[in-house]
Amino acid sequence: MLLVGLLVACGHSTTPWGLRDISGLMPSLDFTLTAASDGAKVQGKDFRGKVVLLYFGYTHCPDVCPTTLSLLSRAVKALGTNAEQVRILFVSVDPARDTLAQLKTYAAAFGPEVVGLSGSEAELKALTKRYRVSYGYGKPDSSGAYEVSHSSAVYVFDREGKTRLLIGPTDSVPIITGDLQRLLSETPDARS
Amino acid sequence: MKRVLLSVLMLCMAMAAYAGEPPVSVSDARMRWLPGDLPMAGYFVITSHSKAPLRLVGAASPAFGDMMVHHSIEEAGVAHMVHVDGVDLNPRQTIEFAPGGYHLMLMDRTRDLHPGEEVPVTLRFGDGQTLVVRFRVTGVQSE
Numbered sequence: 001m002l003l004v005g006l007l008v009a010c011g012h013s014t015t016p017w018g019l020r021d022i023s024g025l026m027p028s029l030d031f032t033l034t035a036a037s038d039g040a041k042v043q044g045k046d047f048r049g050k051v052v053l054l055y056f057g058y059t060h061c062p063d064v065c066p067t068t069l070s071l072l073s074r075a076v077k078a079l080g081t082n083a084e085q086v087r088i089l090f091v092s093v094d095p096a097r098d099t100l101a102q103l104k105t106y107a108a109a110f111g112p113e114v115v116g117l118s119g120s121e122a123e124l125k126a127l128t129k130r131y132r133v134s135y136g137y138g139k140p141d142s143s144g145a146y147e148v149s150h151s152s153a154v155y156v157f158d159r160e161g162k163t164r165l166l167i168g169p170t171d172s173v174p175i176i177t178g179d180l181q182r183l184l185s186e187t188p189d190a191r192s
Numbered sequence: 193m194k195r196v197l198l199s200v201l202m203l204c205m206a207m208a209a210y211a212g213e214p215p216v217s218v219s220d221a222r223m224r225w226l227p228g229d230l231p232m233a234g235y236f237v238i239t240s241h242s243k244a245p246l247r248l249v250g251a252a253s254p255a256f257g258d259m260m261v262h263h264s265i266e267e268a269g270v271a272h273m274v275h276v277d278g279v280d281l282n283p284r285q286t287i288e289f290a291p292g293g294y295h296l297m298l299m300d301r302t303r304d305l306h307p308g309e310e311v312p313v314t315l316r317f318g319d320g321q322t323l324v325v326r327f328r329v330t331g332v333q334s335e
Contacts, residue, residue, distance in 0.1 A: 059226075062233040062298070063264045064271045066224055067291035070333050102228065109227045109332045134270055145299070149272035169266065169292055 017182070018175035019156065019165040026155065026163035029054070031127040033091065036103035036116030044161060051086045051183045052157040053167070056133050058094035058148045059106045065090075068169065072154065073110045075176035085184050088114045093124060093135040094148050131155060158183050209322045215242035216281070218315070221327040223298060224334050225307045234259075234296035234313065234327055239286040247318035249278040253327075255311045257300030264292050273297070278318060291335065307331040
């Protein structure tokens with residue numbers, strides 16, 4: 001709050017974002033993956049017109065992934081009727097265990113705004129390289145279960161597919177909702 | 193099956209539950225529901241009232257075949273989980289098992305679970321004592 005006050009007092013014409021502004025630091029939204037909901041191929045450009053939140057994880061992740069998806073989902077639902085203009089893309093980095101059916105059920109449990117996406121190793125590599133996202137697999141235990149390490153960052157893209165903001169684990173629902181609302185209001189809803 | 197047997201064995205091996213006033217209290221015990229048989233996370237706040245150090249070494253429940261104490265850590269923007277053998281509780285200390293930190297990883301459901309219900313979980317301490325805590329199953333959107 002103090003920071004906002006100081007910036008305003010210093011005469012900045014634009015209000016700072018609540019989230020970390022990463023405009024221009026990452027390439028625009030582009031990928032080819034498979035949608036868990038219907039098994040169809042989808043591309044980044046299919047989401048033009050929506051504000052997109054991009055997150056990488058896996059369903060056998062009891063803590064961090066559902067905590068993040070819950071946070072994002074609550075922030076999007078707080079937009080009310082505008083929630084329809086936002087999509088949370090949950091990209092599985094564990095295609096060996098995350099079947100499309102499982103990913104579909106998982107995404108649907110959080111709400112219609114969450115889109116479960118899967119991909120071949122090559123498709124995932126292309127996407128994760130594009131956004132400098134890292135992931136790796138731990139050693140399987142006696143029952144074959146293993147842990148997956150994955151980037152905790154959530155990238156936010158505007159309606160034109162440009163990278164704009166970064167959501168971290170400490171960001172709150174009101175901050176996220178406020179910035180999403182601002183992104184939604186800055187470009188006319190011409191294409192959706 | 194091996195895991196279930198092991199859990200039952202662990203329950204049998206556990207010595208008596210704390211007699212009288214337990215040296216720890218637990219509040220806000222909850223587990224976030226996830227679909228199917230995906231591993232879930234259990235969270236709670238534990239406070240020691242003991243003058244001696246205590247150590248939480250494990251947990252078990254009839255609703256799960258296996259439970260582990262885990263710690264989520266983030267290093268250089270990468271999240272991963274580590275299995276911990278136990279969590280030390282200093283005299284009068286409060287430790288929060290919370291999203292993004294310490295949690296119980298709850299695996300191999302033995303029955304369907306539904307948000308709103310309560311599930312008994314036996315916390316096991318280094319001195320062999322146990323404490324049964326009722327965990328509330330919360331919705332997928334819970335914090």
